[in-house]
Amino acid sequence: MSKELNIVFLIFNPIMSAFFAAGFYLLWRTQKKSRFIAILVFSYLMRALCFLILYVSLKYSDMVLRQISNAMILITTALLVIAYAQRSHQAPRFKLLAFIFTVTMAGLQYFMSMDSGLQERGVVINLGLFAIFLVFLGHIRKAGDENPVAQFLGIQVVIAGAMTLARPLIILGSAFFEMDYPDFYWIFTSVSDAIVSVALAVGIFAVMASDVMEKIKAEALTDSLSGLLNRRGFEKRADAVLFGETSDRPAAMVMCDLDHFKKINDSFGHLAGDRVIRAFSDKLKENAPPRTLIGRLGGEEFAVFLMADNSLSARKYAQDVQASFNAISAGLVNGEMHPTASFGIAYANEGDGLFHLLDRSDRALYQAKKQGRNCICEAEADSGQAGVPALPELRPA
Numbered sequence: 417m418s419k420e421l422n423i424v425f426l427i428f429n430p431i432m433s434a435f436f437a438a439g440f441y442l443l444w445r446t447q448k449k450s451r452f453i454a455i456l457v458f459s460y461l462m463r464a465l466c467f468l469i470l471y472v473s474l475k476y477s478d479m480v481l482r483q484i485s486n487a488m489i490l491i492t493t494a495l496l497v498i499a500y501a502q503r504s505h506q507a508p509r510f511k512l513l514a515f516i517f518t519v520t521m522a523g524l525q526y527f528m529s530m531d532s533g534l535q536e537r538g539v540v541i542n543l544g545l546f547a548i549f550l551v552f553l554g555h556i557r558k559a560g561d562e563n564p565v566a567q568f569l570g571i572q573v574v575i576a577g578a579m580t581l582a583r584p585l586i587i588l589g590s591a592f593f594e595m596d597y598p599d600f601y602w603i604f605t606s607v608s609d610a611i612v613s614v615a616l617a618v619g620i621f622a623v624m625a626s627d628v629m630e631k632i633k634a635e636a637l638t639d640s641l642s643g644l645l646n647r648r649g650f651e652k653r654a655d656a657v658l659f660g661e662t663s664d665r666p667a668a669m670v671m672c673d674l675d676h677f678k679k680i681n682d683s684f685g686h687l688a689g690d691r692v693i694r695a696f697s698d699k700l701k702e703n704a705p706p707r708t709l710i711g712r713l714g715g716e717e718f719a720v721f722l723m724a725d726n727s728l729s730a731r732k733y734a735q736d737v738q739a740s741f742n743a744i745s746a747g748l749v750n751g752e753m754h755p756t757a758s759f760g761i762a763y764a765n766e767g768d769g770l771f772h773l774l775d776r777s778d779r780a781l782y783q784a785k786k787q788g789r790n791c792i793c794e795a796e797a798d799s800g801q802a803g804v805p806a807l808p809e810l811r812p813a
């Protein structure tokens with residue numbers, strides 16, 4: 417490689433990797449619990465260092481340094497895979513990565529002992545890196561993230577893998593056509609290393625930014641006291657389900673409200689009131705079939721949306737919540753009172769809008785309150801048109 421180009425890459429690649437390491441480090445300082453960001457910092461620092469070592473080893477033809485830089489480039493790439501796996505809550509494929517590392521290093525060592533092993537070493541190291549990128553792709557696929565940002569990272573990894581695979585092809589092609597390959601090979605390797613560094617860092621930064629956005633969105637739709645959906649979150653999710661339901665069975669809405677909650681607050685304080693809200697929310701969650709949407713609509717009022725396949729057990733669900741809450745509620749206020757809840761159930765009619773369904777279950781709840789509380793009422797199926805609030809007939813469960 418020409419001296420000028422050599423100097424450009426000698427400076428450019430390590431500095432760029434160091435910048436990325438600094439960026440990840442600053443991010444990690446704001447989220448110290450995210451271990452995968454710390455791994456990224458380490459990976460990019462190591463990448464910066466390994467480029468420096470590589471260029472020194474090339475300059476002085478030092479084989480020990482060359483092997484060190486080879487080991488480091490494999491490790492730094494494997495660290496990216498481990499970081500991504502951790503971010504996606506997957507167990508990193510340590511054994512497979514260790515296997516690839518060992519085989520690659522053994523191959524390099526073997527060809528290093530041969531006088532003319534330069535081309536073979538180029539093939540071995542790049543195939544090793546390519547295998548690590550395949551493991552990376554496996555983790556991305558397993559995460560099954562349909563978020564376009566995650567898919568963007570997948571594309572970056574494919575590009576990185578393709579560039580890595582192109583290098584041994586250059587070597588083999590040059591050997592086949594008896595061309596002098598080193599200059600082109602080293603320029604391609606340096607440029608593609610830079611592109612791979614940037615592509616992966618940008619892809620990972622984008623995934624992290626999207627994770628933060630998702631977290632903020634989820635928090636905006638969650639009630640912090642109960643951990644349930646808040647009114648906004650509940651309406652958004654339930655609405656989407658209602659319009660997507662295709663089952664013959666109707667979906668069901670169970671509206672619940674803690675009884676005499678003002679008295680609990682007044683007698684035992686706001687903190688005890690909060691404790692009762694949390695305990696009741698836990699019972700709503702514990703008894704819920706999978707895919708049930710549970711929201712705290714406000715104060716001591718909750719709504720549970722049971723999907724069509726679970727709606728026939730809506731009454732059983734309400735009974736289970738009632739029984740399990742009654743079993744523990746006295747203990748929440750030192751046995752000095754027995755907090756209870758009332759329930760109203762409505763089944764969705766064909767084409768029912770969310771507000772119509774909520775309104776009908778709310779009226780059933782009102783009836784339960786009127787009947788003395790701590791009971792369950794069901795709204796009769798009404799024949800009102802979709803979206804038109806109609807006064808349902810009510811019957812006690």
Ligand SMILES: Nc1nc2c(ncn2[C@@H]2O[C@H](COP(=O)(O)OP(=O)(O)OP(=O)(O)O)[C@@H](O)[C@H]2O)c(=O)[nH]1
Pocket residue numbers: 641673674675676677678679681685686687688689690693714715716785789
């Ligand atoms: N501890 C606590 N209290 C809350 C919270 N949000 C609303 N409240 C209280 O909930 C009480 C609701 O009282 P009401 O609407 O009169 O209802 P109730 O006393 O339960 O009467 P019924 O529903 O008719 O049985 C009010 O005292 C609110 O201050 C909260 O997050 N924590």
